[in-house]
Amino acid sequence: MSEQLIGAKSEVLFHFSIKLSDGSAADSTKVHNKPAKLFMGDGSLTENFEKCLLGLKAGDEKSFELEPEDAFGQPNPDNIYYVDRSKFGAETPAQVGSIIAFTQPDGTDLPGLIREVAGDSVTVDFNHPLAGQKVTFEVEILEVNN
Template structure:
């Protein structure tokens, strides 16, 4: 086992769990036993999240609390859309709480949460489901390279 310490350019293989303020688990890589891989400094995580990982070594575990700004950000009102109810069908009904994948112009799919159905208008929220929430990350560092 190498004694590499996580630095600003490390490649890190780790398991993580995300817990909400009420203690419920929102996500965990352990469910399917598929650890996450991260290249430090690639912009996929916030600066404060990365700072929490700096200095950890393979085999170490850590738990840290993140404010919404350091986790998934605050909800952005520009990510709320109103769609005509006629655009929904039996395979993707407009029901509050449903998550429906919408195909973007570039072909990628973006999940949206149905927030409200009023008459012929359906409110879809494309913000990350954890936006605006304080979360606790628990990480188990498996491997550190570089």
């Protein structure tokens, strides 16, 4: 049986770690031993990220660096909102550095990072926390299905 290589439509089960330019780990599936599942070409990852995975097979490990545009994008000023402090309560105080889930009109939660608290105005950033950062991905391919 020939080994299956990751192609344009593969289903891939893999572990990954994301490291920041200072070497600190931002995220890793190994912490909870819950590998990620990816369907190549479904749009959940950038084209350049997927290109880094093409041709890998189960058992392969690879590390690659991605520019912000290929990872989590650049911060979008439209994703920064000013929220009235009265919307925060004792359970979710407005504290700089806190990440709070805000419920969207469709019922899904969107995490926002509190950047600033000035008087009654709270600045909430809904950009991905890693937006604008160069990151290193380390992947370990567990399974490939074509």
